[in-house]
Amino acid sequence: QKEVEQNSGPLSVPEGAIASLNCTYSDRGSQSFFWYRQYSGKSPELIMSIYSNGDKEDGRFTAQLNKASQYVSLLIRDSQPSDSATYLCAVNTGRRALTFGSGTRLQVQP
Amino acid sequence: DAGVIQSPRHEVTEMGQEVTLRCKPISGHNSLFWYRQTMMRGLELLIYFNNNVPIDDSGMPEDRFSAKMPNASFSTLKIQPSEPRDSAVYFCASMVGQGSGQLFFGSGTQLSVL
Numbered sequence: 001q002k003e004v005e006q007n008s009g010p011l012s013v014p015e016g017a018i019a020s021l022n023c024t025y026s027d028r029g030s031q032s033f034f035w036y037r038q039y040s041g042k043s044p045e046l047i048m049s050i051y052s053n054g055d056k057e058d059g060r061f062t063a064q065l066n067k068a069s070q071y072v073s074l075l076i077r078d079s080q081p082s083d084s085a086t087y088l089c090a091v092n093t094g095r096r097a098l099t100f101g102s103g104t105r106l107q108v109q110p
Numbered sequence: 111d112a113g114v115i116q117s118p119r120h121e122v123t124e125m126g127q128e129v130t131l132r133c134k135p136i137s138g139h140n141s142l143f144w145y146r147q148t149m150m151r152g153l154e155l156l157i158y159f160n161n162n163v164p165i166d167d168s169g170m171p172e173d174r175f176s177a178k179m180p181n182a183s184f185s186t187l188k189i190q191p192s193e194p195r196d197s198a199v200y201f202c203a204s205m206v207g208q209g210s211g212q213l214f215f216g217s218g219t220q221l222s223v224l
């Protein structure tokens with residue numbers, strides 16, 4: 001079992017819709033959870049972090065964490081074509097370095 | 111600050127040759143990471159330094175790979191001898207502290223081993 005799992009996609013949504021990206025992790029001791037965005041040919045950049053159960057909102061982005069279910073999600077409201085990218089879920093599993101999922105490719109159709 | 115600086119941006123080499131990738135972390139960041147990204151395996155941690163000391167090198171695939179951090183502003187990842195399966199994008203990233211999670215990535219080195 002991979003430590004951090006994501007559906008590779010592509011996830012295709014129309015412009016203005018809500019995009020929902022999901023991630024599960026295997027280590028119950030994980031404490032910190034992150035979403036990185038990676039445009040094609042570029043390096044990953046941090047967009048959200050979450051440390052406790054519940055929701056965390058930042059602009060059009062909402063991160064959700066459920067430690068009991070070992071589940072993290074990212075919602076993007078009012079999706080724009082510029083949101084088209086690969087979204088990487090990352091978890092601090094106690095190795096003191098982030099473990100990344102393989103990423104979900106999001107396509108926002110104009 | 112210029113961010114994390116990696117060189118070269120692209121490297122094409124022949125199997126068996128030595129390859130050296132270089133990284134300059136953001137000034138003041140005391141943790142440095144080397145990751146490798148491929149379509150098949152995603153983004154994999156190779157090695158992690160804190161205060162110039164290697165903390166976790168369990169991701170280094172084999173003895174052909176070595177990494178050094180002689181000072182706070184410079185790190186190298188060396189592959190000797192290189193093989194076609196080493197072809198990937200190699201990212202260096204740095205962070206303040208150890209667990210904050212806000213990794214700042216360099217632009218990466220696209221390595222092609224023929």
